Amino acid sequence: MREFELIREFFQREQADLLLEDKAQASVILGIGDDCALLQIPANQQLATSVDTLVADVHFPADAKPEDIAERALRTNLSDLAAMGAEPLWFTLALTLPKSSNYVSEEWLRGFSRGLFRAANKYEIVLVGGDTTSGPLSITIQVMGAVESHHAMRRDGASIGDFVCVTNSLGDGAAALAVMQNRLALNADHEHYLRERFYRPTPRLIESGLLKGIASAALDISDGLVADLNHICEASDLGAVIDVENLPLSPALLAVGDLQQARTWALSGGDDYELCFTVSPEKMPELAMLIAQEKINATVVGEIVAGVGVQCELEGEAYELTAQGYQHF
Numbered sequence: 001m002r003e004f005e006l007i008r009e010f011f012q013r014e015q016a017d018l019l020l021e022d023k024a025q026a027s028v029i030l031g032i033g034d035d036c037a038l039l040q041i042p043a044n045q046q047l048a049t050s051v052d053t054l055v056a057d058v059h060f061p062a063d064a065k066p067e068d069i070a071e072r073a074l075r076t077n078l079s080d081l082a083a084m085g086a087e088p089l090w091f092t093l094a095l096t097l098p099k100s101s102n103y104v105s106e107e108w109l110r111g112f113s114r115g116l117f118r119a120a121n122k123y124e125i126v127l128v129g130g131d132t133t134s135g136p137l138s139i140t141i142q143v144m145g146a147v148e149s150h151h152a153m154r155r156d157g158a159s160i161g162d163f164v165c166v167t168n169s170l171g172d173g174a175a176a177l178a179v180m181q182n183r184l185a186l187n188a189d190h191e192h193y194l195r196e197r198f199y200r201p202t203p204r205l206i207e208s209g210l211l212k213g214i215a216s217a218a219l220d221i222s223d224g225l226v227a228d229l230n231h232i233c234e235a236s237d238l239g240a241v242i243d244v245e246n247l248p249l250s251p252a253l254l255a256v257g258d259l260q261q262a263r264t265w266a267l268s269g270g271d272d273y274e275l276c277f278t279v280s281p282e283k284m285p286e287l288a289m290l291i292a293q294e295k296i297n298a299t300v301v302g303e304i305v306a307g308v309g310v311q312c313e314l315e316g317e318a319y320e321l322t323a324q325g326y327q328h329f
């Protein structure tokens with residue numbers, strides 16, 4: 001199949017089925033097919049944009065299901081928009097496909113396209129362009145979103161005394177990887193839950209919309225809580241203490257039956273895509289209200305302090321972390 005047919009077949013035509021027409025009509029002046037897309041940012045909003053590349057056998061097993069690869073690629077990018085408090089609008093897709101291989105075929109592309117548009121539909125984001133090349137399998141997605149001018153949740157807003165909070169539970173991404181690599185076996189329900197968490201992480205867009213007026217700083221956790229909270233600390237010129245006993249752990253993670261392992265995954269495993277955010281004591285009642293109303297699932301796991309770096313404590317005693325967050329280099 002030629003490049004143009006491929007684009008038309010798997011990335012342009014599919015989009016016609018989208019339920020996104022209103023959104024697309026309002027903001028996409030010109031989509032796929034010309035030299036550039038022409039996009040209209042809503043009035044009084046700023047463009048938030050982020051790009052990520054997923055390389056086969058580094059970020060996902062090359063023989064993973066194409067639906068799963070595509071969903072994960074788009075969802076993890078959407079998590080970056082959530083981390084800023086931005087609403088998803090558009091994305092571009094740069095695909096590098098092996099010329100001849102036994103796993104990238106038309107059937108593979110059909111699956112990839114199905115997974116991609118399933119996630120795009122769910123989170124109302126429109127594909128507006130891309131690039132298609134040949135080489136080792138890799139997927140680059142650039143997401144674009146809009147946030148009210150000067151209301152983005154940045155990393156540099158934390159103050160001494162702010163509470164450090166996280167959404168939902170941590171450590172599932174690392175546990176999922178252990179299951180997929182046959183280093184961990186749990187019952188079928190827990191294993192299914194973990195695989196879903198890995199391939200279909202939920203970008204915390206609803207939470208981020210609610211937190212925008214409340215959080216002083218925020219980011220999404222992709223490299224582990226300690227490593228990512230450290231980014232907030234560096235940007236804000238402060239330190240943080242994490243109370244290890246307060247880390248929220250899922251039933252699947254507790255079923256591992258090794259609390260220390262579970263906590264290590266929660267602290268330094270990657271791939272959770274939950275939000276880590278800070279909240280001042282004055283704003284805390286607003287967060288407590290959202291939690292009580294079950295509009296958001298969040299837990300206080302620590303505090304911003306003077307100093308540098310992230311320290312962990314268990315019941316007030318220093319807690320040594322055995323492994324650092326994932327590092328590529």
Ligand code: ADP
Pocket residue numbers: 007011031032033034035036093094095127128129130131132
């Ligand atoms: P150019 O040579 O001008 O860069 P291309 O041949 O790369 O144009 O792309 C033609 C059109 O198809 C462009 O609008 C581009 O954005 C779009 N496109 C290319 N690859 C993809 C893809 N994988 N997904 C979506 N759109 C794509």
Ligand code: MG
Pocket residue numbers: 130131132
């Ligand atoms: Mg091109």
